[in-house]
Amino acid sequence: MIITSYHQHNVRQNVPTTACTTPTTGVPTASSTSIPTSPPQGYQQPPPHGYPQPPQQGYPNQPPPYAPGYGQQPAYPAQPYQAAAPAPGQTVIIHHQTTHPVRPVVQPTRNASATLGGLFSGAAKVAKGIGNTVQKELDIHATSPTLRQFGTNAILQFISRSNNMCLRTLPNGGLDCMGNPAANDPYTHYKVQNHGNNIVTMNTMGNPTFYISIDKMGNALGNGPGGYESKLRLHETFKGFITFESLSNANSHLATLPNGQMKPSRGTGKDQDSQFSIRVIVPAVAPVQQVYQQTTIIHK
Known part of the structure; x- marks a missing residue:
């Protein structure tokens, strides 16, 4: 029998290097685990002066420029508004563009839904007014055989x-x-x-x-x-x-x-x-x- 003695502070001493089993079952006990005495196979020691570190000013080579892909594309330059007389008997659709920002004015409302409703209603009125103005100008200057x-x-x-x-x-x-x-x-x-x-x-x-x-x-x-x-x-x-x-x-x-x-x-x-x-x-x-x-x- 192997006897393990303990100090007053419960520090193990005389750890055995051979496994022992219980008398009845033969299963290794918790005290039978061996302690490794050398590094595992294939382990490499670090270099004596440590691993090399990058320079203080950063890497000398910058990352390559952006490669083609689905990134953000450059915006088209804003085109000034141009109007031309329509050809006789031809349907004309005019897309209005401006280089000046448009700031919608929305009156304060009691809740968020009312605010959104006022915003969409105001936008619809503005669009309708623009459409009526464009249509009126086309009616005034239109000409055709009829x-x-x-x-x-x-x-x-x-x-x-x-x-x-x-x-x-x-x-x-x-x-x-x-x-x-x-x-x-x-x-x-x-x-x-x-x-x-x-x-x-x-x-x-x-x-x-x-x-x-x-x-x-x-x-x-x-x-x-x-x-x-x-x-x-x-x-x-x-x-x-x-x-x-x-x-x-x-x-x-x-x-x-x-x-x-x-x-x-x-x-x-x-x-x-x-x-x-x-x-x-x-x-x-x-x-x-x-x-x-x-x-x-x-x-x-």
Whole structure:
């Protein structure tokens, strides 16, 4: 039997180098583990002066430049806004760019959801205002073979794209779209007065005192007085088709229902119900160009 003695502070002494087993089971006990006396096989001693250290000023070679990949690409330079006259009969989309930052102004609200709602609502109003401004400029300066038919003193007939019938002023001053294009009805013939910038007034040949108008309530009339509320802005939404927008009531257009009745003008956009093709009854007479000569007499 091997006897292990302990000091008062429980320090082991006389550790055996050979394993012992329990008398009954033969399993090594905790005190039978041997203590290594040499480094394991393959162990390398560190150099006597330690491992070499990098210089104080850092590595002399800098890392290589950025290699091609999915990194951040250089931004495109900001382009100034450019506008060009659209080609006849061509749809034009204008992308607006600016070199100046835009700071949206948002009024303080009670909670975050209201703040986001106000931000999106404000952005929508700004976008709508920009769209209306661009569209107005296009309407003013647009030209095409169809728009050029609206010269002063031209007599035209308007056929609805919705029901293929003619716009017609009734003897009582009403307006509908039940005229027959082949009937040669003077109440379906309209004389044009062009005020420039694609703004016109039109009176029926059946009663020259009756003008097509849209009143303040958005109702289409056939007996307008011919003043400001009778002025209509022309817009060619589709090649060969014209819409008539009230100058005094924005976003109010002449429009018809499939049964020939007039559609409420207020809030009616430039859809198919608002589009009319043009039939020329009498073409406009080209204006006579006058040439002026100025003579300057110098007295000595």
